[in-house]
Amino acid sequence: MNPRRWWILGVLCLTLLVLSVDSMILNLAIPSLMRDLNADPADVQWVLDAYILVFAGGLITAGSLSDRYGRRRLLVLGLAVLGGASLLAAFASLPWQVVACRAVMGLGAALAMPSTLSILITVFEEEERRKAMAAWSAVGMLGVVAGPTLGGLLLQHYWWGAAFLVNVPLSIAAIVAALVLIPESHAQARPADPIGVVLSIGGMTALVWVIISLPHEGWSASLIVWLVVAAVALTLFAVWESKTPHPMLPLSMFRDRDFTGASLSVVLLMFATGALELGLTQYLQFVLSYGPMKAGLALVPMAVAAAGFNVVGATLGKRLSDKTLLVAGLLVIGAAFGILATVGPGDGYPPVALALVVIGIGSGLGGPAAYTMLMGAIPREHAGVGSAVNDTIQQAGLAVGVAVLGSVLSAAYSGALPATVPEEARTSIAHTLELAATRGSAELADAAREAFVSAMSVVSIAGLLLSIAGTIFALVVVRGRTPAADRPKVDIIG
Known part of the structure; x- marks a missing residue:
């Protein structure tokens, strides 16, 4: 040691x-x-x-x-x-x-x-x-x-x-x-996999490009072409990695139910986190009129609760299964989204602070369990690429969440505004408040804030449903134990 x-x-x-x-x-x-x-x-x-x-x-x-x-x-x-x-x-x-x-x-x-x-x-x-x-x-x-x-x-x-x-x-x-x-x-020296490298970079880059461009372009012809490129490259990557004797990404990892179950639960969780990132940052600055530094400090309850309950989650992990802790964490996070869905225009910061604390608790309970299952299923000789898979899962889930739920937030906000608001000012609360300031209209500013709170409730409900979906998936797929498979020894130098 x-x-x-x-x-x-x-x-x-x-x-x-x-x-x-x-x-x-x-x-x-x-x-x-x-x-x-x-x-x-x-x-x-x-x-x-x-x-x-x-x-x-x-x-x-x-x-x-x-x-x-x-x-x-x-x-x-x-x-x-x-x-x-x-x-x-x-x-x-x-x-x-x-x-x-x-x-x-x-x-x-x-x-x-x-x-x-x-x-x-x-x-x-x-x-x-x-x-x-x-x-x-x-x-x-x-x-x-x-x-x-x-x-x-x-x-x-x-x-x-x-x-x-x-x-x-x-x-x-x-x-x-x-x-x-x-x-x-x-890991022990093995031949390189240049074909896997090219297919991985090409496929992932094309896929991420589609994800981040979709909210702005819609399903344009060029974006559909990029999606086809991503699908073809990633399919060829999967086929190649299953055939080559020295794959850069051993696909056998995905046969482990704990790895696959924890991975997809994390995808749904990060998807829901996109809702939190989108809604709360704008709520604090545009609805509550917090400055950037105050808005950052307003997120402190979540970090404090997460830090404290990460210790609690690690301690409980000695007595409870990873599956139990992951399910509990997802349910608690779902409850936090339920709290956010009930926030009204005049409620201010207290209910948001409560939701942040609850999210921190859920993250602390479920996070270490998910990472333990993910990394416990990976042979040590593939620790780097296994960690990269975990990182990619999180980034993809967050990117898709921001893209999809961003469109939901925008549509819900636009639909909740009065019909008299011009189209160019309906795209975001920032544009509507800018128009309200130009007109000197306090009524329009109030309507913008009310519409945004209503839209945030819609997105929070989506986060709640995603948390429930992640919980169900974890209950069905995850076995709740880390396989005690023999893993190749890692060479430690220095």
Whole structure:
């Protein structure tokens, strides 16, 4: 057992915090970026999408490379790429430069992310792994809060580039700590799978492009072509991986009911989380008129509850099955969406705070159990690509949730507005409030807030139904135990 394992966990958590903060902090900088760089909405969309496209498209390949060439090596390389691109982005003077830097940052994140979980499962033995995963999961939740809070603080005092510049010292600190504390680990040498790499990157990139473009374009001819490309590439990838003697992604993992059940439950959970991300961030800023920093701080109850109940979930995991904890967590999260569905225009923050606490409790109970089942089904020699599958599942679920539920939120909001509101002001609450300010109409502003609360209730009900669906799926599919299969030994160097 590695005597430095808890210090290593600290480095992995710092890396995860860098990646979580980076993905959350940018949203707050968008208004300043648009003003200072004369960026139009299409530029902004590319700034957001370039990162997601490269990140999600490269995860599985990066995870496979980490197993082959060294997980610490890929972790350090990813952090260096992310930090360097962030430094360049902070001083960009044109929108296309920011887009290019964001794409490179997505590559850095894809290289680093799979190693955070794969190193964890190679360093910790079975009896301590659940506790370590609980800490890892809690830090991921902390990033959701720390990103907006830190971003709000920086943007109150500095220019938009500070949102990128903050990544640099964090990345440097994580690189130094990784080189000092983390031993290198990799699987036994095996032939590369270049065909699998090409098909994986091509298929995932095309699929993510369809997901992020659908809310803006609808089912256009070009988008249908991209969907066909994604389907063909991913089908060929699955066929190839099942035939080749040295696959980058062993599809046998999906024959394990715990792995498949936990994976799809996480997809539904992340899909529902898209509803939370979409609704609450706008509710806090447009309905309650919170500034960016106050809106970030308003999410603190969720992070505190999640951190506390991650410990509770890890402790209960010694007495209860993973299946029981996963089902309990999904049900509790469903209850939180039920609370959000009842929020009225004049209720303010208290019921939202209660829902956030309940979501944190559910995440703390179910999160460590889901990750334990996912990673427990993966042979250690494939820890990197297995971690990448977990990351890809989460990103795909969240992206699809934001795309689909974003359309639901927009349609429900538009339908709840008075008929007198012009079409161009019906697309979002931000546009309606802008029109209300131009007209000096308090009545229109009130109608916009009421319509948004009504739309948020619709999306919250969707989140509730998805949580119930995830619960039913987990009850039917998951066996509730981690298979004690013999796993190949991992070579630890250093």
